[in-house]
Amino acid sequence: MKTSRWILAGAAVLGLGIALAAYWQARTPPEIVAARKLGAELSQKGRDGVPACASCHGAKGEGNAAAGFPRLAGLNAGYLARQLRDFGREAPLTGAHFDKIARDYSKTPRINLPYSMLTPGLRQDAVMSPIAKALKAAEIEALAQYYGALDFAAKPLPGDPETLERGEDLALRGKPEYGVPGCFSCHGQNAVGVGAVFPALAGQPPQYIIEQLNRWQAGSRDNDENGLMRAVAEWMTEGDKHAVAAYLANLGPQAAPQ
Amino acid sequence: MNGWRAWVLVLLTSPSAALTPVDAPLPGNLVEVPVAAPGEVFIPPAMVDIPEDKQGDLVKLGRRIFIDTVNQARRYGGNQLSCANCHLSEGRKPNAAPMWAAWGRYPRMGDTPGEVKTFESQVQDCFHFNLNGQSPPLDSPEMQALVAYSQWLASDAPTRAELPGQGFGAAAPLAGAPAIAPAAAGSATRGQGLYRAQCLVCHGSDGQGVAKRGGGYHFPPLWGAASYSAGSRFARPAVLAAYLQANMPLGRGGSLTPQQAADLAAYVLAQPRPGDPRVGLMQRLRSAQ
Numbered sequence: 001m002k003t004s005r006w007i008l009a010g011a012a013v014l015g016l017g018i019a020l021a022a023y024w025q026a027r028t029p030p031e032i033v034a035a036r037k038l039g040a041e042l043s044q045k046g047r048d049g050v051p052a053c054a055s056c057h058g059a060k061g062e063g064n065a066a067a068g069f070p071r072l073a074g075l076n077a078g079y080l081a082r083q084l085r086d087f088g089r090e091a092p093l094t095g096a097h098f099d100k101i102a103r104d105y106s107k108t109p110r111i112n113l114p115y116s117m118l119t120p121g122l123r124q125d126a127v128m129s130p131i132a133k134a135l136k137a138a139e140i141e142a143l144a145q146y147y148g149a150l151d152f153a154a155k156p157l158p159g160d161p162e163t164l165e166r167g168e169d170l171a172l173r174g175k176p177e178y179g180v181p182g183c184f185s186c187h188g189q190n191a192v193g194v195g196a197v198f199p200a201l202a203g204q205p206p207q208y209i210i211e212q213l214n215r216w217q218a219g220s221r222d223n224d225e226n227g228l229m230r231a232v233a234e235w236m237t238e239g240d241k242h243a244v245a246a247y248l249a250n251l252g253p254q255a256a257p258q
Numbered sequence: 259m260n261g262w263r264a265w266v267l268v269l270l271t272s273p274s275a276a277l278t279p280v281d282a283p284l285p286g287n288l289v290e291v292p293v294a295a296p297g298e299v300f301i302p303p304a305m306v307d308i309p310e311d312k313q314g315d316l317v318k319l320g321r322r323i324f325i326d327t328v329n330q331a332r333r334y335g336g337n338q339l340s341c342a343n344c345h346l347s348e349g350r351k352p353n354a355a356p357m358w359a360a361w362g363r364y365p366r367m368g369d370t371p372g373e374v375k376t377f378e379s380q381v382q383d384c385f386h387f388n389l390n391g392q393s394p395p396l397d398s399p400e401m402q403a404l405v406a407y408s409q410w411l412a413s414d415a416p417t418r419a420e421l422p423g424q425g426f427g428a429a430a431p432l433a434g435a436p437a438i439a440p441a442a443a444g445s446a447t448r449g450q451g452l453y454r455a456q457c458l459v460c461h462g463s464d465g466q467g468v469a470k471r472g473g474g475y476h477f478p479p480l481w482g483a484a485s486y487s488a489g490s491r492f493a494r495p496a497v498l499a500a501y502l503q504a505n506m507p508l509g510r511g512g513s514l515t516p517q518q519a520a521d522l523a524a525y526v527l528a529q530p531r532p533g534d535p536r537v538g539l540m541q542r543l544r545s546a547q
Binding site: 165176195 | 299301304305306346347348350351352353356455456459460468470471476477505507508509510511512
């Protein structure tokens with residue numbers, strides 16, 4: 001009787017301790033909470049020189065499929081912060097003008113030392129770059145934390161079955177005869193994103209994905225690791241971009257594995 | 259490598275090139291990388307062409323086992339690797355040991371005199387040495403499904419022939435592909451630097467890759483207890499170097515020079531990994547003395 005009581009008491013203390021430890025592990029650090037609050041305020045109201053993010057990216061960061069503004073909700077906070085920093089970076093002064101890469105894919109030179117291996121990377125955009133330049137480092141971090149913590153559910157978009165089938169083929173297998181891996185091999189199963197380097201693609205507006213692939217090809221977006229995305233984009237035709245964008249837009253975060 | 263440095267030097271020092279901002283950033287360098295030439299390699303059938311019958315169902319099961327060996331062939335697997343972790347693009351990518359090229363090359367002579375290697379025994383070896391598990395018996399559904407999948411990928415492919423893109427591309431290099439130097443001596447020190455620059459993004463600083471939520475790996479571990487064993491063909495420096503040069507970094511195969519690939523292979527193989535399952539504990543202790 002005595003022994004069992006002691007055992008019960010010990011188990012209770014142990015359980016309480018485990019619960020306390022679990023709570024301490026799971027709680028959000030106060031600085032993150034403060035950052036999210038600041039990010040929420042900035043994203044909804046903006047400030048002088050910085051328009052509200054919600055005016056284009058939606059009230060809950062869900063993006064705008066019609067206009068091609070990307071969703072921000074649920075993306076990795078590290079990824080979002082890095083993109084804002086890259087948007088705000090000035091292109092370095094260079095002494096030469098290079099024509100943009102030709103669109104004839106069969107003759108596209110395989111450029112193999114990407115700019116991003118020498119520099120922190122550039123991502124230029126007529127709308128985003130001035131906004132990102134006006135943001136302070138703390139505000140970038142706050143916005144990234146705020147949008148990274150938001151939930152997101154993809155809305156299915158109507159699509160032609162053949163296009164979606166081709167898109168699934170590209171997303172799962174890529175174009176092996178060209179040495180191009182599928183989207184999922186880096187961006188994760190169902191393109192849910194892997195870490196801060198490989199962002200989630202599921203549920204992004206098709207126009208956004210096509211536009212970004214065009215920019216990788218043209219070189220106006222060049223902030224990937226090791227030139228991985230650029231090497232993939234160089235081999236994508238207009239039809240490939242269309243098909244894969246339509247497929248990815250219809251993937252929710254909880255989409256069933258194939 | 260020296261080529262682009264010289265170019266940048268010329269561009270930066272040329273007097274006519276005043277510092278003017280341009281809207282398009284510079285292309286990084288002027289090195290052309292040869293890739294697997296489309297049209298030269300066999301193209302396996304598409305997924306939608308799988309027949310709707312029992313054989314087709316077996317093919318579909320084989321594909322699921324191929325890409326998700328961890329869960330679909332759990333009873334024979336020892337670590338969390340899947341076939342598709344190395345046989346890229348679901349066993350379709352040329353120069354990554356594609357299944358459509360492997361199917362027609364068996365049976366053939368094995369490494370030891372008098373040994374005949376069949377396709378099934380090769381699959382068994384893969385489970386034994388690379389997945390660190392048990393060899394599936396010939397009549398197991400897993401084996402039959404994997405054979406059916408490989409056979410379907412090789413539909414209409416010539417058998418008993420050297421196909422372009424088979425293996426790691428060393429035997430029958432594609433037009434324009436870099437000639438693979440015969441086992442250049444790699445330096446693990448140089449390999450470490452290269453690893454940090456090129457591989458660390460995906461495989462991590464500890465080489466353990468990134469695990470999937472439901473088991474298996476997005477990016478496979480390169481060494482350690484979860485990686486392939488020392489009895490694997492991948493534990494031979496020349497084989498690993500050929501694979502690295504043909505396929506890594508993912509999507510930029512052919513961008514490493516033979517020397518760089520040999521350095522990386524030396525670095526990866528200098529790390530600890532499970533021992534050769536054919537070598538017993540006593541034998542290992544004796545040879546360590």
